[in-house]
Every structure is written in structure tokens, then in C-alpha cells.
Amino acid sequence: MWAYPDSRSAVRDALRLSRAMTYKAAVAGLPLGGGKGVIMLPESGPTPSSRRRRAALLDFGDTVERLDGRYITAEDVGIASRDMTVIAETTKHVTGLSRARGGSGDPSPFTAQGVQEAISIACERIFGTGDLRGRSIAVLGLGHVGGRLAKICARAGAKLVVSDIDSAKRTLAEQLGARWMDPARALFADVDVVSPCALGGILDHESIPRMRCAVIAGSANNQLADDTLGDLLRAHGILWAPDFVANAGGLINVAIELEPGGYDVKRARERVRGIGDTLREIFDEAERTGTTPLTAAMLLARRRLGETVRAPQTQPARG
Numbered sequence: 001m002w003a004y005p006d007s008r009s010a011v012r013d014a015l016r017l018s019r020a021m022t023y024k025a026a027v028a029g030l031p032l033g034g035g036k037g038v039i040m041l042p043e044s045g046p047t048p049s050s051r052r053r054r055a056a057l058l059d060f061g062d063t064v065e066r067l068d069g070r071y072i073t074a075e076d077v078g079i080a081s082r083d084m085t086v087i088a089e090t091t092k093h094v095t096g097l098s099r100a101r102g103g104s105g106d107p108s109p110f111t112a113q114g115v116q117e118a119i120s121i122a123c124e125r126i127f128g129t130g131d132l133r134g135r136s137i138a139v140l141g142l143g144h145v146g147g148r149l150a151k152i153c154a155r156a157g158a159k160l161v162v163s164d165i166d167s168a169k170r171t172l173a174e175q176l177g178a179r180w181m182d183p184a185r186a187l188f189a190d191v192d193v194v195s196p197c198a199l200g201g202i203l204d205h206e207s208i209p210r211m212r213c214a215v216i217a218g219s220a221n222n223q224l225a226d227d228t229l230g231d232l233l234r235a236h237g238i239l240w241a242p243d244f245v246a247n248a249g250g251l252i253n254v255a256i257e258l259e260p261g262g263y264d265v266k267r268a269r270e271r272v273r274g275i276g277d278t279l280r281e282i283f284d285e286a287e288r289t290g291t292t293p294l295t296a297a298m299l300l301a302r303r304r305l306g307e308t309v310r311a312p313q314t315q316p317a318r319g
Contacts, residue, residue: 001039001056001078010040020221021251024244026301027278030255035071037064039078057083061090069093074107074254077199081106095254104263107250108144110272111219114249115145116152117276118217118241119193125283126214126239127192133157136191138213140183141198142169145219145247149197150176161189165198188212196220200243208232217241230294242297245279 004010014036022034039060041048048056064073064087074096075084081098088094088101097103119137120130127135132153138161139150150162150172160178162169163186173180181189187196187207194213196202200222208229216223216238223243224230233240249272256271257263278300285296 001041001083003041003043005043007040010038014038016222020244022305023298023301024248024251025255026304027242027245027282027297028248028252028255028275029278029304030251032251032255036076037071037073053083054086057086058090061087061094064093065091067093072258074250095257099263102257102262104254104257104265104268106144107253109148110253110268111145111247111250112148112152113269114252114272114275115149115195115197115217115219115246116156117249117273118246118279119153119195119215121276121279121283122215122217122239122241123193131156134159135193136161137193137195138162138181138186138189138191139195139197140164140186140202140218141196141220142166142172143197145250146195146197147172149195149219150178154178161186161191193217196223196243201225203229203233203240205229205232208236208238211236211238213238215239215241217246218243219247221247224294227294230292234292239283240293241279242282242294244301245275245282245297248275 004013017036018034021036025032025034037060039056064071072093072095073087075081081096084094084096088097095103096107099105120132123132123135124130134157136159137153139146140163142150142162142164150160154160154176160176161181162173162178163181163183165183170180187194187202188210190212192213193215194211196216196218198220200220203223204225221243230240252271253268256268282293282296282300286293
């Protein structure tokens, strides 16, 4: 659920996000397709009342139900666990409900865990160790995922720079002993790792040459303004963990709800740790072939998609 200036922008975002979701599921080895639902809010005007918000969620649930299992929805940006409960009133094709209702609950802790794995593996590749003690990390965006990631990194002994458009999040910075920085400057902080955890599209031809980090690994979707920028990152000596690999923890977590026997949190945590192994495979392939991590990750996704297409059964999209 997000505000857009017009319906064309909303459709473009849905297509962009669904493409990333397809690659995310494929690279993670999940027996799912890839889809994304967008509930459009007007860019100007007052915030929708609780009654109108509820009506929009019910309408969305009704649309999901009409797809008859070909699309399964879950929590994402602008949507909270309580919203999933409302959507579930009109469709059974929903994941991420509360543990009390047999679901997996809030997926953001698992997304944060996966990003931490990605940061460690990328640091291992660049600095020779994945130990984050003493490593400087800028976390951009302190929402559900970014806030948890900052706490994980702080516990691991990292020196943090944090930013958010919401100045109230400065309280978390103080709790963690982190340095607060304006979002416009945080992307260019002189740190080892930049972790984008807000909205995507911040890495472009203007921003990349100004960056002073060695590693980029975060939870934001579609961090690159376009796919050609993988080469520019490489040219500037920056190792980028492809976003659809690093941020797959939440998807891996809710996918376990669909497995025989239902949800198991221990199995979820173990699978999310596998993001590190996948990223090592991608980095190895990129080095072996002289390509970028983005190219290697997309080739892996397409190979696994090809295997899925040749399989006899079809699988629902998830998003």
C-alpha cells in the first residue's frame, strides 16, 4: 500500500516489484512463481480513514480470492500484520497471519536476519572475515527491517551510522550508540558497508561515483535505477549483494507456511541462513566468469526458473 501520483506509476511499480519477486523466489530455490500486489493511495490528500483503509484491504482480498490460489498475498511495505487479518476475511490465499492463527507472523525479523547474513558474506569476500566487530555500517531506513538490522549489527559489535526520514527514529540511534545522519548524506558516509533499507532506486549514475563504501547490502527492493549499474558498481570497486538475494528472508519464512506440516520457526531460521551460501555461490560465479554479482544472480534465477517451467506442476505466485 503506497501513495502514487497516478495509476500508471502504480502499475509500473507493480511490474517492477513483481519482476524482483520472481527472481527472489527463484534464487532462493522456492517452488513459487513471483507476483506483487499494489494498493494505490492518492499522493495528495488526507491519510485514508480507518474505514476506507479497511474497505481497500477487503477489496484487495476479494481480488486475490478470485485468482483462486494463483496468487498468494503477504505483508509488505505499508501493510502490517493486522492488515493481513482484515484481508483474510475475504480470501484464504494469505500468508503472514499471526502465530495464534497458524501463520508465521511478522516476516521482518527474518528479512533482517537474511540481510545480516548477506552483509557478513560480502565483508568476508572483501575484508577476509565476516565478523562485524568494529566494522562500520550505515543503515538507511529504520523501519521494521532496518531497525531490527541495526540492532543485530550493534549486538555484533559494528559501529553504526543510521538515518531515516522520520526524525523520531533518532531515539533508536541513541539507544544503540549510533551516529545519526541526514538521509541525504548517509548514502555517502565513509563506512565499510552501506545497507539501504528504505525504498529502492537510490543507486544510479550520479550517486554511485560519490559513494565511499566497499560493500552495499540491504533490504530495499530494486536498489539499482537500472540493470546496467552493476558494471558501474564494479568499476568503482564496490561489492553489491543483489537485493533480491539479500532480502529474501521474509519470503523464505512465509513460504514455509505452505509446506506439508505447516510453519516451523526453527526450519525458517535455518533456511534463511542459507542466503549466505547462495551469495557465496553468486560471488564465486561472478569472479569465475568476470561478470558482476547482478549478472551471476540473474543467471542463477533464470536457470532455476527454467527448471520450474519444465516441472510438471505449476506453482502460485507469492507477494
